[in-house]
Amino acid sequence: MNTLRTLVAAAVTLGALTAPLTVAPRTAHAADAVKLEEHEAKGYFDKIGRVGGYYGMVSGDRPIGGNLGVSGAGIPSEKYTRSGFGLDFDMLGFWDATRFDTLIGAELITKFGTYKAEQVEGGTNPDKSYLFFRMDAAADYGLLHWDGAMKGRVSGGAGFGMDFDGGKWFAHKGRGYALLLARVQLMVGGIGLHGSYHWVPTTTNDPYIREHRFEGAAALGALHAGLRLTITTARPERSEDLFVQREVGAFVAYAF
Amino acid sequence: MTRNGLRAHGCGALAVIAVVAFAGQAFAQDGQGEDRKDETAPPTPPPPTPYTPPPPTYAPSPSIAEPPPSPKKKYDDQEYDEPWVTGTARLADRFYEGGPFTGAGGPLAINGLESPVALGGVRVLENHGYLSKLFIATLMAMGQGNSRYMGSTYHRDSAGNTWRTDYYRPLTPAEREANARAMNAAISAEYVMELTVYSPSLTLANRDERAVAKGFEFYIGGEFPLGKTSGKDLPSIMQIAFVGSHITADGIFKAGEGPYPQSTTSYRAPLYYSNLGVMVRTIFPITAWAEAYVHWDLNILTLFKQQPEKGYVWTSPFRAGLNFNITDRAYVRAHGSVNGFGAYALGWHSELGVRF
Numbered sequence: 001m002n003t004l005r006t007l008v009a010a011a012v013t014l015g016a017l018t019a020p021l022t023v024a025p026r027t028a029h030a031a032d033a034v035k036l037e038e039h040e041a042k043g044y045f046d047k048i049g050r051v052g053g054y055y056g057m058v059s060g061d062r063p064i065g066g067n068l069g070v071s072g073a074g075i076p077s078e079k080y081t082r083s084g085f086g087l088d089f090d091m092l093g094f095w096d097a098t099r100f101d102t103l104i105g106a107e108l109i110t111k112f113g114t115y116k117a118e119q120v121e122g123g124t125n126p127d128k129s130y131l132f133f134r135m136d137a138a139a140d141y142g143l144l145h146w147d148g149a150m151k152g153r154v155s156g157g158a159g160f161g162m163d164f165d166g167g168k169w170f171a172h173k174g175r176g177y178a179l180l181l182a183r184v185q186l187m188v189g190g191i192g193l194h195g196s197y198h199w200v201p202t203t204t205n206d207p208y209i210r211e212h213r214f215e216g217a218a219a220l221g222a223l224h225a226g227l228r229l230t231i232t233t234a235r236p237e238r239s240e241d242l243f244v245q246r247e248v249g250a251f252v253a254y255a256f
Numbered sequence: 257m258t259r260n261g262l263r264a265h266g267c268g269a270l271a272v273i274a275v276v277a278f279a280g281q282a283f284a285q286d287g288q289g290e291d292r293k294d295e296t297a298p299p300t301p302p303p304p305t306p307y308t309p310p311p312p313t314y315a316p317s318p319s320i321a322e323p324p325p326s327p328k329k330k331y332d333d334q335e336y337d338e339p340w341v342t343g344t345a346r347l348a349d350r351f352y353e354g355g356p357f358t359g360a361g362g363p364l365a366i367n368g369l370e371s372p373v374a375l376g377g378v379r380v381l382e383n384h385g386y387l388s389k390l391f392i393a394t395l396m397a398m399g400q401g402n403s404r405y406m407g408s409t410y411h412r413d414s415a416g417n418t419w420r421t422d423y424y425r426p427l428t429p430a431e432r433e434a435n436a437r438a439m440n441a442a443i444s445a446e447y448v449m450e451l452t453v454y455s456p457s458l459t460l461a462n463r464d465e466r467a468v469a470k471g472f473e474f475y476i477g478g479e480f481p482l483g484k485t486s487g488k489d490l491p492s493i494m495q496i497a498f499v500g501s502h503i504t505a506d507g508i509f510k511a512g513e514g515p516y517p518q519s520t521t522s523y524r525a526p527l528y529y530s531n532l533g534v535m536v537r538t539i540f541p542i543t544a545w546a547e548a549y550v551h552w553d554l555n556i557l558t559l560f561k562q563q564p565e566k567g568y569v570w571t572s573p574f575r576a577g578l579n580f581n582i583t584d585r586a587y588v589r590a591h592g593s594v595n596g597f598g599a600y601a602l603g604w605h606s607e608l609g610v611r612f
Contacts, residue, residue: 096386099349100585102612104386139387141352143612 047093047105050224052253054113058082060245063236066118066169075241080120082167084132086113088253094142094155103142103155107181110135117167128167136161136198138181152186161200170234170243172205192219194226208235217251224253341581343490343544346611347383347479350446353587354380355609357452358460362603363529363553363573364469364505365595366564368513370522372603373467373505376459379452379607388447388476396442400435402427448495450475454503467524471503473553475535482538490541499553501531507567515565529569531555544581549591551575571595575605585611 061077089112094105117128138159145153162176183196200211210233217226230247359375382388403424412418427435454469461468477497484491507514507527515525537551557570577591586609593603 096350098385098612099346099351100612102352104350106386141612 047095048255049091050088050253050255052088052224052251053085054088054111054228054249054251055085056083056115056228056230056247056249058084058115058118058245058247060232061243062118062169062245063239063241063243075239077241077243078120078123080118080169082116082118084113084115086111086132088251090253092140094140097142101145103140103145103153105140105142105155106138107140107157107159108135108137109161111163115165115167118169130165130167132163132165134161134163136179138179140181140183150186150188152184155183155185157181157183170206170209170232170236170245171203175203175205175209177201177203177211190220193217194219206234208237209233219255222255224251224255226251341544341584343581344493344539344541344547345490345544346584347491347493347539348481350384351611352380352382352385353609353611354378355587355607356458357605357607359605360603361595361601362469362593362605363473363501363503363531363571363595364467364507364527364569365573365593365601365603366507366527366569366571367596367598367600368509369467369600370508370510371466373469373507373527374459374461375454375469375603375605376456376461377452377454377469378458379450379609382447382449384446385449388449389443389445391449391476392442392445392447393439396439400439404431445478448475448477448479448497450497467505467507467527469503469505471501471529473499473501473503473531475499477535485541490544492541493539495535495537495539497535497537499531499533499535499555501529501553503529515567526567527569528567529571530557531570531572532557533572539579542578546581547579549575549577549579551577551591573603577605587611 059079059081061079063075064078066080089110090108092105092107092109094103096104098104111132111134113132114129115132117126117130119125136159138157138161140155140157142153142155158178158180160176160178162174164174165171166173177200179198179200181196181198183194185195186193194215194217196213196215198211198213200209200213203209203211212231214229215226217224228247228249228251230249232245232247234243234245235241236243356378357376360372362373362375364373364375403426406423406425408420408422410418410420450473452473454471454473456463456468456470459468475497477495480494480496482492482494505527506524508522508524509516509519511519511521511523514523516523531553533554533556535551535553537549539547539549541547552574553572555570555572558572560570562568562570573593573595575591575593577589579587579589581587588606588608590604590606593605595601595603
């Protein structure tokens with residue numbers, strides 16, 4: 001009975017919430033579809049490819065020696081840093097809409113670069129670099145979008161990806177993963193503003209890894225620049241401690 | 257050019273047309289006059305007819321400030337005259353729907369369980385979407401090679417080894433063209449794809465007391481309109497799809513039942529429901545607000561030897577239920593399921609979701 005009561009209450013609430021959406025987007029859709037094409041050429045917005053470069057600085061904690069086989073709680077840890085740079089090649093955009101005015105699109109995010117080995121303060125560190133390659137693909141859905149002086153969009157999506165980096169203490173060389181994403185885009189006075197969040201709930205080789213990738217960027221014509229923050233948490237299987245790695249980076253890109 | 261400017265130009269154009277028409281009429285009358293000139297005296301000119309220009313109308317013309325309207329988009333024709341709830345008419349269009357569900361039994365309702373397996377998770381449907389096109393196109397691309405197998409020959413060498421030689425030939429231009437046509441047809445077609453994920457973490461039941469389901473059901477296929485119900489302007493739709501499902505649970509069996517009938521107390525034992533086959537689902541509109549559906553998963557695995565002692569559940573569950581459209585964007589659906597012959601086989605599922 002409780003389940004039924006919850007279901008009815010939720011249905012009424014959902015109906016009240018979605019009733020305005022049933023009418024409003026339709027009246028706006030025709031104009032929006034035209035505007036969508038008009039804004040294509042205005043930078044980081046509707047359909048875009050971009051090529052650029054990035055630089056990232058990494059810091060984090062790891063079990064001493066980066067030993068994955070640690071177990072128990074209160075494991076002695078050490079701080080480490082590393083840095084890397086590389087090239088970005090990204091494509092994202094929308095090309096159609098559903099019956100309910102949700103924009104349909106996709107994205108392909110590719111990175112190719114190199115990262116130094118993890119450097120522990122005061123330790124004996126390898127003078128070594130590792131190649132890094134990442135490719136993520138996802139289906140994107142523009143759930144909310146509006147026109148006007150501050151045209152914008154909120155989208156979400158799901159997809160999968162893979163990356164290859166031999167220098168991470170917490171991960172195998174290669175890994176595949178599913179990902180969920182959210183993105184907010186705004187066009188304010190000819191400047192495109194963009195914020196995105198990609199969540200990796202787990203990876204194939206290392207199921208104890210969670211990754212949160214944030215990106216904020218501004219676009220002025222063909223010039224795109226922004227910052228990235230990636231937080232990776234790892235709790236190795238036999239460990240009760242959580243180890244966190246943070247990467248802060250910047251990128252500049254040319255959009256076409 | 258401003259709207260007032262256009263209006264002034266329109267009035268001017270209409271005035272010029274009116275003047276030309278009047279002059280033509282006068283010219284024609286003058287011509288008649290010339291024909292009669294030799295017979296009669298010069299005619300008296302007709303009294304001038306006062307001209308009242310029609311009310312000005314907006315006549316769009318190409319300009320820089322006001323470009324001509326863009327061609328209509330696919331959905332423009334239908335968006336202004338649709339009611340809040342369009343019922344099964346939505347199934348002719350592209351959309352997604354999904355939401356959390358709760359339930360019990362379902363495909364894991366088998367004899368001997370102490371209590372039905374609890375179901376919980378998320379269902380997502382893609383109707384006429386691009387992911388299903390991508391899926392089908394990928395399958396077709398995997399099946400289309402650049403060569404055709406022509407057969408094999410075998411021979412035995414002096415050392416007693418058997419050698420096999422396979423023969424292939426490249427595809428002819430006609431075969432390549434046929435492949436390309438088939439691929440284009442597959443991409444142009446519209447599909448229905450559905451994924452139901454059963455997750456213990458989304459189950460409302462107490463996992464210590466109840467068995468909970470974990471797994472998925474996947475469908476991809478097409479649809480066949482069955483025509484409109486008499487008296488209603490809403491179509492009935494039949495969907496036929498490929499099924500691939502696998503759901504597991506640690507079932508709680510009664511003493512003396514299940515895979516270990518020698519047991520004297522209730523016990524837990526794993527269950528594995530697998531389905532590989534064809535799904536047939538028919539959706540009947542009752543009103544735009546409600547529709548009934550029946551859904552049957554025909555499981556090819558039922559043709560093979562059943563192995564209940566290993567916990568294998570190879571059944572063809574049948575479901576029948578109702579879908580209520582709260583608005584076009586939100587729905588509640590509920591169905592009952594039958595997974596065999598007996599009260600033990602009954603189950604239920606209820607779901608609340610949104611369309612986007």
